[in-house]
Amino acid sequence: MAAFRYAYQKIVDLKSSEKTQAEWQLSSAIGVLQAEELSLSELRTKRSEWESKQHESSHQAVSLAELQLMQHYLEYLDSCIASKLTDVRQAERKVESNRSNLADRMKDEKVWLKAKEHAKDRFRHVMQIKEQNELDEMATVRFKVSVPS
Template sequence: MGAFRYSYQKIVDLKTSEKTQAEWILSSSIGELQAAELTVEQLRESREEWEQKQHQSSQSGVSLAELQTIQQYVDYLDSCIEAKLLEVKRAQKVVEQNRIKLSDKMQDEKVWLKAKDNEKERFRYAMQLKEQNELDEMATVRFMVSVP
């Protein structure tokens, strides 16, 4: 009896490889999104600290020039936050696109694995049928030999 060999195994391997690559790409894009979100949080915390410094400085009688410098830095942090938020939105879109691609690759792989399983079942059935025919033939030969 021969072993099962799927004629399209290289395609199945390719589809599995493509799915794995899509998983890596998704993982990488999620990492970039998380990094961007973390940076936004750090910028917001820094902005809060500088806002508190500005509030404390205005109450303690600091010069107008210092207050303006602090305000300019707070404004700069605001623009950095806005830019990072745009980056977060772009990263979210990339993550969503990569999720869709991964889903497509998973479906594609599943189709090929299902085709392979179906082919394996047909092979197994054909082997069982062949075995049964051989056993039936052996039984027939024995019967014919035993009949006088």
């Protein structure tokens, strides 16, 4: 029996490769998002610590310059947090974009795999018909040989 060879196998392989690449891109984007979220969390923790220090220093004798310095640093941390929030949102959009891309690649691959499967089914059907015709012909020949004329 002949082996099945799909004429568009290279396209199936390409679609599979594109899906794998999309998975890697999504994975990378998720890693960037997690790093940005961790950085944001660290900035918020640092701000909270400095806010506590400022609150504690209000009960102690601290120079005005130190209080101003603390306030300026808190404002700096606020601007860093605002900037980091923008980075996090951008990373989230990138993750969503990569998820959408992966979904598209998965659909493409699935379409081509289904087409391959249908072609394989048609091939099997044709081969079964050929095999059945050969068996029928052999039976006919045997019958003719076994029946005396």
